[in-house]
Amino acid sequence: MNIDYSKIESTTAEPEASSMIETFRAIGYSVETAIADIIDNSITAGAKNIWIDYNWKGSNTTLSILDDGIGMNNDQLIQALRPGSKNPLDERTDDDLGRFGLGLKTSSFSQTRKFTVLSKAADNKSIFWSWDLDFVNQKKAWKLIRYVPNESYWTEKIESVNTGTCIIWWDLDRLTKDTSEDSEEAKSKFLGIMDSVKSHLSMVFQRFMDDGLKIYFRERLIKPWDPFMIGLDGLQTKPETRLVDGKIKIKGFVLPHRSKLSAEQYNLGKGPKDNWTAHQGFYVYRNRRLLVAGDWLGFFKREVHYDLCRIQIDLPNNFDGDWQIDIKKSIARPPSMYREQIRALATEVRNQAVEVYRHKGKVLKRKLASDEYFPFWEERARHGKRFYKINRNHPLLNDLLSKSGDLKKDIEKVIQFIEETIPVPLITLQESENEKPHGQPFEGIDHNAIKETMQKLFNGFVSSGLSTEKAKARVLNTEPFNFYPEYIEFLINE
Numbered sequence: 387m388n389i390d391y392s393k394i395e396s397t398t399a400e401p402e403a404s405s406m407i408e409t410f411r412a413i414g415y416s417v418e419t420a421i422a423d424i425i426d427n428s429i430t431a432g433a434k435n436i437w438i439d440y441n442w443k444g445s446n447t448t449l450s451i452l453d454d455g456i457g458m459n460n461d462q463l464i465q466a467l468r469p470g471s472k473n474p475l476d477e478r479t480d481d482d483l484g485r486f487g488l489g490l491k492t493s494s495f496s497q498t499r500k501f502t503v504l505s506k507a508a509d510n511k512s513i514f515w516s517w518d519l520d521f522v523n524q525k526k527a528w529k530l531i532r533y534v535p536n537e538s539y540w541t542e543k544i545e546s547v548n549t550g551t552c553i554i555w556w557d558l559d560r561l562t563k564d565t566s567e568d569s570e571e572a573k574s575k576f577l578g579i580m581d582s583v584k585s586h587l588s589m590v591f592q593r594f595m596d597d598g599l600k601i602y603f604r605e606r607l608i609k610p611w612d613p614f615m616i617g618l619d620g621l622q623t624k625p626e627t628r629l630v631d632g633k634i635k636i637k638g639f640v641l642p643h644r645s646k647l648s649a650e651q652y653n654l655g656k657g658p659k660d661n662w663t664a665h666q667g668f669y670v671y672r673n674r675r676l677l678v679a680g681d682w683l684g685f686f687k688r689e690v691h692y693d694l695c696r697i698q699i700d701l702p703n704n705f706d707g708d709w710q711i712d713i714k715k716s717i718a719r720p721p722s723m724y725r726e727q728i729r730a731l732a733t734e735v736r737n738q739a740v741e742v743y744r745h746k747g748k749v750l751k752r753k754l755a756s757d758e759y760f761p762f763w764e765e766r767a768r769h770g771k772r773f774y775k776i777n778r779n780h781p782l783l784n785d786l787l788s789k790s791g792d793l794k795k796d797i798e799k800v801i802q803f804i805e806e807t808i809p810v811p812l813i814t815l816q817e818s819e820n821e822k823p824h825g826q827p828f829e830g831i832d833h834n835a836i837k838e839t840m841q842k843l844f845n846g847f848v849s850s851g852l853s854t855e856k857a858k859a860r861v862l863n864t865e866p867f868n869f870y871p872e873y874i875e876f877l878i879n880e
Contacts, residue, residue, distance in 0.1 A: 404523040407495055410469070415496035417561065417579055418586035423493035424451050424553055425587065425601070426675065429594060431455025431551065436601045438583070442576065444567035448535075449555045450543070457507035457549040466490060467503060467515055467530060490553070491517070500557035502534040504544040512544045584608055585658030593674040611657060613669055613679065613696050614639040620646045622742070624735055629724055635700040636728065638735030643694070643742050662693040668732070670699045683720060685729050686736070690833055691872070695739035697732055744872045760864040775805050781843055781864055827866035837876070840867050844877045854879060 415423070421438065428436050433453035440449040458466060469491050494501040495517070504514035515530040522529065534540055535556055544552045561579065565572035584603050588611040591601060595610035602608065615621055620642030627636045644652055657665045659680070666688060670678040680696070682688065720728050760780050766773045776783060783801075790797050828836055840861055847857035858874050861867050 403526060403528045404519065406469070407517075407519055407522060410492045410495045415493050417497060418583050420493035420496050421451065421583055422587060422590050423489040425453075425591065427490055428453035428455050428551070429591075429599065429675075431457070433550070434599065436599070437605070438587075438601070438603045440580065440604070442567065442573055444565045444569065444572065445558075445562050446567075447558055447562045447565075447576070449558065450540075450552055452543060452547070452550060452552040454547040454550040457510070457551055458505040459507045459510045460513045462507070463503060463505050463513060463515055464530065467517065469528075494553065494555060495519070497560045498555035498558050500555075502540070502554045502556065503551065504534075504540055504554070505551040506544050506547070506549055508549050512541060514540070514544075582658070585611070589613065589658050589679055590676045592676070593671070611654075613657060613665060614698065615641055615651075615655060618642060618647075618651065622738065624731075624738075627727075627731055629727065633702055634724070635698075636731055637698045638731065638738075639696050639698070640735065640739045640742055641694040641696065663688055663690055666692045666695050668697050668699055670701065672701045673703050674700075682732075683728075685725075685732060691740045691743050692736050693739075694743050695736050697735055699728075759868075762865045772810075773805070774808055774810070776801055781846070781860070782839070785843075785846060827869055833870070833873075836867070836870055837873055840870070840873055841877055843867075845879075848879060 425436055428451070431453065433455035435454050437452045438450070439452075440447060467490070490503070499519040500516060502514055502516040504512055506512040514534060515532060516534055518531050518533070521531055534554060540552065540554055544550065562572070562576065565576075567573075580603075587601055587603075588595075588608050591599065592610035592612055595601065595608070596612075600607060616639075618641070622640040624638035624640075628634065629636070641655060647655065655665075656662055657680075659665055665680040667680045667682045667686075668678060669676060669680065670683075686692075761777055762780055763774050764777050766775050778784065778787070787794055787797065843864065844857050844861050847860050848854065852860060858877060861877070862871060862874055867873075
């Protein structure tokens with residue numbers, strides 16, 4: 387439908403500057419994602435070296451990010467500082483890590499009320515401009531100022547590179563507001579956040595670092611962290627699958643069982659989140675830059691059995707809309723047209739990973755095999771009909787009833803009601819219609835209850851006179867612990 391706008395009345399409705407910037411501040415960056423967003427610009431500018439530094443001074447702390455990229459002249463810098471400096475619909479070069487033209491501004495404003503960008507392009511003098519939210523509030527206008535505290539210090543810093551750019555955050559109200567330089571507690575908290583920044587960058591830009599990019603934190607080189615532990619003995623890799631004419635690449639990795647890893651390798655595998663379970667799942671990369679780390683993207687729940695499963699997805703930068711990449715570049719959602727293919731590929735890798743994870747436990751199970759088995763439920767016949775009863779000889783129930791004293795009759799009555807009200811017809815109907823697959827005991831929930839109960843049961847068996855090996859065999863042959871042989875190796879005499 388064509389509209390003749392020349393005949394229609396119009397009026398301006400410019401966004402109110404300070405309100406809009408406050409909106410930018412609420413986008414939800416963490417310090418880690420904010421700094422990573424700025425480093426994206428450095429990489430796009432061709433930087434080979436990036437230096438991150440800070441100067442702890444309580445509420446007057448400053449943080450800087452310097453690179454040796456191509457730099458900018460005055461006009462380019464003003465344009466770069468303009469919110470929405472690029473249209474997200476514009477076609478990008480293959481190596482461009484940006485999208486919205488907001489990253490520098492939104493990431494900086496998310497952490498600081500005032501920041502400065504100094505830059506030096508080839509055959510140009512260094513120049514700088516600053517965003518100061520207090521000045522914007524005062525003037526009610528989108529205006530930059532040419533002011534930065536300790537100007538000579540920062541000018542000297544940008545002059546240390548032939549060409550490049552330096553971002554300075556100098557009013558870190560989200561990090562250091564109302565803190566004292568002498569407060570050890572505040573300083574310790576700040577240093578802890580800086581450690582998280584280093585870990586995050588080691589993961590997000592790992593592939594760039596492997597190709598030669600150097601990121602220094604306070605003059606110390608950050609080492610890359612490879613989630614797939616490529617090159618490690620025992621690593622299993624799945625063949626690469628390609629979608630959309632080869633533009634999307636998916637590759638599965640099954641990491642070695644912990645018994646094959648040294649203590650150092652095992653700790654390395656815990657990654658920046660210091661937890662194997664937190665790092666299982668998909669790793670979505672856009673132009674080799676990590677967007678999503680260790681997430682099942684809504685396909686599956688985290689379960690300890692899949693700790694060895696990590697899957698790499700590589701996207702080009704022209705799929706942002708399809709994959710709903712957000713401004714922070716920390717969220718990605720597979721389009722519906724690829725979801726079933728991705729699920730099927732992931733299921734295959736997960737099945738292989740769970741086999742490796744449980745292998746040690748299965749070996750133990752064969753080694754400790756026993757004729758004695760304790761099911762939780764038993765089938766009984768009554769008046770020619772089937773019924774299901776809880777096994778009173780099950781070690782857990784036997785132990786509970788022996789300690790129940792005067793409550794024994796009440797517990798028996800509750801158990802009887804549970805037995806008599808099992809929804810067998812409904813279960814049978816669901817199974818026949820195969821509407822939803824039947825879950826394994828404790829699937830999709832915290833396994834601490836299983837581990838703690840196995841340990842308690844094991845302790846009881848040992849206390850009753852069983853050998854360590856016989857006690858483990860008894861636990862392995864007690865339902866539902868027979869589903870979790872991988873935990874047997876962690877049982878210890880207490």
